[in-house]
Amino acid sequence: MNLRSVSFALLLLTASFAQAAEYQVVVNSSNPINLMTKEQVRKAFMKKLAKWDTGTPMVPIDQGADSSARAAFSRTIHGKPVSAMVSYWQQQIFAGRDVPPIEKTSDAAVLALVKANPGAIGYVSGSASVEGVKLIVVQ
């Protein structure tokens, strides 16, 4: 194992510990990406990134407003409580500008949609099994 691989493994481990307790960010298993910055994830869920580098349309999938995974994700990625993000999307909707990402009310529903869609990106609770999808490291 060379130095680069060791560094990547350490990075993966560190990042995994950081997000393991509360949520995990996942993409379709065919997606070549392994690592994203917090800013990239934030932009993905604000619908400010339209496509992956491969050209595949990006499809962010949120969890319901009452979900604990969403609370943790919103606090960490957006730096705001869920209520502030709901207000942001209300402004976008009622100014006729955009609609929020698709919302799913369970980890299972998010995972099913991520498995089925090559461009999907979602997040699930830290305890959820992510078999069949790809876990992303968020720096």
Add this chain to the structure above:
Amino acid sequence: MNKLATVLLALLAAPVIAQETNPVVADDTPAQTVTVHGYLTQAYATSNGEQILGIPTEGTTDYRRAAVLIRFTPTKKDSLVIQFAHRRLGLSPTLKFEPDVTLDWAFYERRLGENTSVRVGRLPQPMGIQNETRYVGTLLPFYRTPFNFYQEGAFTSETVDGIGVNQVIAPSSPWNAEVSAYAGGFSMVEQSENGLVQPNANKTLGTQIWLNTPISGLRLGWGGQRFDVTGTALVSDGKDSWKSDYASIEYAGSRVKVRSEYRKTRIHDADVNFESYYVYGGVNLTSRLAVHGQFDTSKLDLSERSGQGFTIPKYYQDWTAGLTYSVRPDVVLKSEYHWTKSQLLETNVLPLGAPSRAANYAIFSMSVSF
């Protein structure tokens, strides 16, 4: 209220109860081709002095705003947006020209790349902080947006029939900007000592520029609008031109919100100058409970107008205090009290220029959105 309005309100109420997630197509389909959203604010309003803004001393529940917004997005670049709206303003005479349900917006939007979009049809005017969302009660600290800056009922139009362009500049920079421009026409209600008329505005040109700063939540805005008007009762030949400039500053933190806007309007041939500003501050006491305060004032300058030649320093002045309680982000209860001095009393009407008189009023409302 006619049957159409009843159906509209029923449509609004049902999804509000059921709504937990945004409407999407089949579970395994990520595309959102049709979405339906809406809002309703129902109020009880009462005045303790004289009737003002349609609010009588005996109180009224005929005070509400509702809308249903339908967005059809066949591709990522194309959208068709239609909004139906319903508004009641108690006993306000300005409702004379307003049907129970109106086609509020109907526009096609085409996205040209990541940062540019074009709209054609009846579209909301991008003006100030709140014009596009001015009736969405779950987003507002009080029942209505500041009266002097945004107006309601008369001397205003929230939409324009025409074309609009929106451009985001330097989206990756901490100093990024959003520029909107529009052109077209609209009609509005004009209320004066001559009664109510409905002039048409044409050759409208407007712009709104927002500068986002590196300080999270702080942004600065500037905008302007001009249009020609026909059918006005303010001048003998019925033709005039309006020009407005406005500036905005907003800080929206996680706990504190502060905003202020200034507007100056000149109606050229009528020799009317109107200046207004407001200052708003709000603090979240808990995650659900917030307290709000606002000072809103305007000056009507008729000093250049022949036959009048005076200035009204408190055309409408309003100190407001309020509380909001968010049951959920999409269900908000509000109570507010207004101490006003103005020329806008709708009972015992005195000629323009008589001393502004006091009238206090309270509004209790519930807002829901889905």
